[in-house]
Amino acid sequence: MEEVVTRAIQDDYPDDFAWCYGCGRLNESGHHIRTGWQGENTVTIFEPKPEHMALPGFVYGGLIASLIDCHGTGSAALALHRKNGHEPGDGSEPPRFVTASLHVDFLKPTPHGVPLKAIGTVEEIHPKRWKVNAEVYANDTLCARGEVVAVVMPNTFVRKDE
């Protein structure tokens, strides 16, 4: 049975913050990465497109980095939202995080043509700064491990033309 994320934090981002190429639901050309809770862990399931290859048969590392990036900001948003007493789908706007740093260790070549699953554990290191550790699996094989430090979006993320 195919696993799906039924309630994702990205579904609830305010429209103004839903344009991310990785995870914005309003970006028509984007990846539409979606992240939800699975018990105390966060989970993202994403199947790369045929062109997202490193070599034929293997997933492009930059796409795995993108998956971990948006899984990280989404996981941090889930965690702070829960700390504030909210869950995805409850009608309240979640916080929006950006990435301060991203680290990926590529452990094994990642096979193409199967859904990838990122599992996250989230840790608060400051009220506005959260760390997310992620493991990326393909067919139950651990292929990459990542760490994201995510911060609540600062005011510097305002369009210069506004």
Place this chain on the structure above:
Amino acid sequence: MEEVVTRAIQDDYPDDFAWCYGCGRLNESGHHIRTGWQGENTVTIFEPKPEHMALPGFVYGGLIASLIDCHGTGSAALALHRKNGHEPGDGSEPPRFVTASLHVDFLKPTPHGVPLKAIGTVEEIHPKRWKVNAEVYANDTLCARGEVVAVVMPNTFVRKDE
């Protein structure tokens, strides 16, 4: 005057290894990232597409990670190729690297709509394992700093169906 990379290592990758979504010249849907020498440094110039946004006005971090990733493998290939007595365009096939680890520190929101420039410094830490430090500039502003550990492509990168 717009800067361009005239001789890129990716132009010389063997056809079988030129399919990367980030930097493969044969991947029609890919980014076509190209990396060349600039004195003792390596350089990649890449302009994100309109959809590659985090928010309107700012570049998606996963794309910056992808730029650093392919800039890293390309820089390592340039350096080992030069160590072997070759330069891009001299008719010899360069080595092909894959990424072992990728780290990105996002220093400032990266403005959209201008070419990004990655500048690399390459260090041999083992004959088959090279470290690339990268700085990513937009309009001469340092927006991100990255580190890639790249290794000569192992035999595990062979299609399972072959």
